Amino acid sequence: MDTLNHTITKPSLFSSFVAITKARLALSVVFSTLAGYLLGVSNWSSQNWITLLFLMVGGYCMVGASNVFNQIIEKDLDALMDRTKNRPLPAGTISKQNAFILGVVLTVLGLAILYYVNAKTAMFGAISIFMYVSLYTPLKTMTPLSVFVGAFPGAIPYMLGWVAATGHFGIEAGTLFIIQFFWQFPHFWAIGWFLYDDYKKAGFFMLPTGKRDKKTALQTILYTIWMIIASILPAFGFTGKLFLTKISAGIVFTLGLWMLFYAVKLYKEMDAKAARKLMIISVSYISLLQIIYVIDKFLR
Incomplete structure (x- = not known):
């Protein structure tokens, strides 16, 4: 019976x-x-469909590899x-060695696929x-500045897509990067706030002052x-070929105010419930923003 339960x-x-x-991340x-x-x-x-597929698979491999290596390093802290x-890893269902092999395979595969798209990607x-x-x-256990450092790789995916499509990094890709770069801070500080006690067990200090x-x-x-x-910014003609109509900019601005409302609510209420709500809103915000940007382009 014990063997059967273990198998199940x-x-x-x-x-x-x-x-x-x-996977969800x-x-x-x-x-x-x-x-x-x-x-x-x-x-x-028709070539764009192939590139899109390569970008999906290669992108997943690269993000997956990052997460695998992250969990190898933080195995004892995760426990x-x-x-x-x-x-x-902490549960023992995958060994460190197998995880490392998986991370290497995903890295090599991801880089090869993205190189097929273009070298800059x-x-x-x-x-x-x-x-x-x-x-x-490694900085997560050393300094709250880890969120600033982490905002750089976290902001790359949005602009990476532009580079994959154009083979060029310019003001357009830079703008997409900046949007997602600034978004990282309220998003991760909200997570750091409502998971403060759990993070503290592992010595992670994610909040800018180290305190709630x-x-x-x-x-x-x-x-x-x-x-x-x-x-x-794209609505004002400062961002090259990346453009947003005034109507879409108004919708995006309203979405931003929606997120700002919950950021202010956190300031007023100072509790984990408000922080969790801000985190959920932030995820909805960035997804909706990207959808609006895409719809705006194809409806113009």
């Missing part, structure tokens, strides 16, 4: 792969990349937190993995405002 409860290979590559990153690609494409052809103690993909694994991950205080909440508001400003 043992995670499948697929579920372990989903967990160690953080990886797919959201791929979504950002595809949105950037659609914004960058000028004339659609200390309720949120992460059942991940494949592969280069930015490699930079993203390096910064996430070698800089952001008014200064942290105020900085969350300020970065949300910077994000809103960046998000409507």
